[in-house]
Amino acid sequence: MKIDERHLIQLAAVVKTGGVTEGAALLGLAQSAVSRTLSMLEKRVGEPLFIKGRRPLQPTAFGLSLAEHGFVMLAASRKASDLVESFRIGNSGVVRVGGTPFFMDSLIAGLCAEFQATHPDVRIDQSYGYFPDLRAGLKADQIDIAICPIDILDEGSGLEFQQILPGRNVIACSVTHPLLLKRKPQPSQLLSYPWVAPPPGSPLLADLRALLLSFGGTEIKVRYSGGSLMGVINYLKASEALTVMPHSVVFAQRKERSITALPINIPHPERALAILKRVDAPRAPAVEQFANHIRSGFQTLRHLIKRHEEAVIWGQ
Template sequence: MLDVRRMLILRTVVTTGSVTAAAANLGYTPSAVSQQVAALEKQAGTALLERVGRGVRPTAAGRLLTEHAAVIGRQVAEAETALADLRAGRTGRLTIHYFATAGATLVAPALARFRQSMPGVRVDLTMTDPEDPLPEVTRGEADLAIVVCARDAHHEGVHLVHLLDDPYRAVLPKGHRLAARRVLDLADLADEPWVGSERPGPCLDVLLAGCAAAGFSPDLLVESEDYATAQGFVAAGLGVSLIPGLGLANRHPGLVVRKVRAPEPVRAIHAAVRETSLGDPALGGMLTALRDATRR
């Protein structure tokens, strides 16, 4: 196999016209240049240079390799430029997975801000409901995922950036006996029929853990697994529900929403990235944009 570095040295010898000039150009000794050319001739199985006076000129094989070396040189230069752009965050590609309620509130404004600062980076978005996207980060299928997990959670090889806490609210039909109260103890809902709002996963775990801490398990009359549908069932008077604040962005007019306490279930929303990718400037830019969207 031909050595690319030696081919580039040969090209310098041919373009400068002598081993001495090539050595000066490359910062090598003439002896080192001659040794590299001799090694390339051994690999090629034929002479590549012939002496002409005090200089050299390429043989047919030398011209052939010099032409290919010129192409390689251009490609290397292009690769170096592309790498520099990537390192500086001027180009690149990010794959982001997110769940539905984080889309409009966090991902959309963050992406708009990110595109202003890093317009050359392509961002591919995928909504992953109902699946938890964290495993997709660990498998390398996503560069960043918006996830729900405990604030002290630890996952091997994954760095979690806390974005916000999203508290659950009691959702009641208008005219409900508890609607006049501004804040409810979670236990006040223990004997009510319930409308489910969560699919199995981290969010449902938060809800059920809160109810368990209040001393009961909710009696699910209807399981909708969707915030908008759950609101419709509650407004129809079929039961009460707990829905996180981000899930109430489009509130049904037939509802009353109240804070809950003792305890107040809260889902902690994080950005999950691989620890090995923390130095990526594009990823860093997206994390900054997500934090800004959270603050706003």
């Protein structure tokens, strides 16, 4: 004998609430519809489902046994409804985010943790890359958003961007570097120290070459290259080497007191840290919630970084 699962769910709702009217309200059905269902079910199984004359309604032993199966389906239905609602408002789902290594490790990872403190059912899949790889990932639907420094997007690129932080580079060094003792370090003095080269593919590599040319140098002593953010920081801490970094990345290390910025202005391109999305990508609620959180986090960071920058007496 096959029993309609919907009938078992209605039976479970009535048993759970103790009344047909209440059970119908729980399911969002009409009371008359639930009454007909219970009558049909009793006729089909040939046994009473409720003890006559009891209020609130009390199931017979057989009725309770059937209702137990309905409880399982009712609970599953409720979980499914909750899941749909949670996904609809962005409290569950998956966010695939790609970004440049230094920014992701120093700034974005912490914001991811903050986001999941209020959205624990959202999974974040993070990947690394520079602009060409991230653009390809967006277009291939391998990532939902990218967070990276960019110059200007080509018209018709199919991507939209929202700036979250203006770009500014600094020369990073250890907090005990000898040049920090000098009031105005000169370019010639900087060129006499070893340098850490940014990772291959990083826009910072071109910035380092531009810096070298602005100082009138033809070559620098590169002693270390290809390291991760922590690798570069640990190398700077233990040496007198210098490197080019975004000011925001150096700012993020301020509490560790391991690296700092030399008080000297350097040329840097018109570049900004931005959130990139495909124009035609479907707007998954969790992705939108995550992007909003990143933007909000950087609104606070922008003011803190600006204050930190103004606290340093930059050389002229």
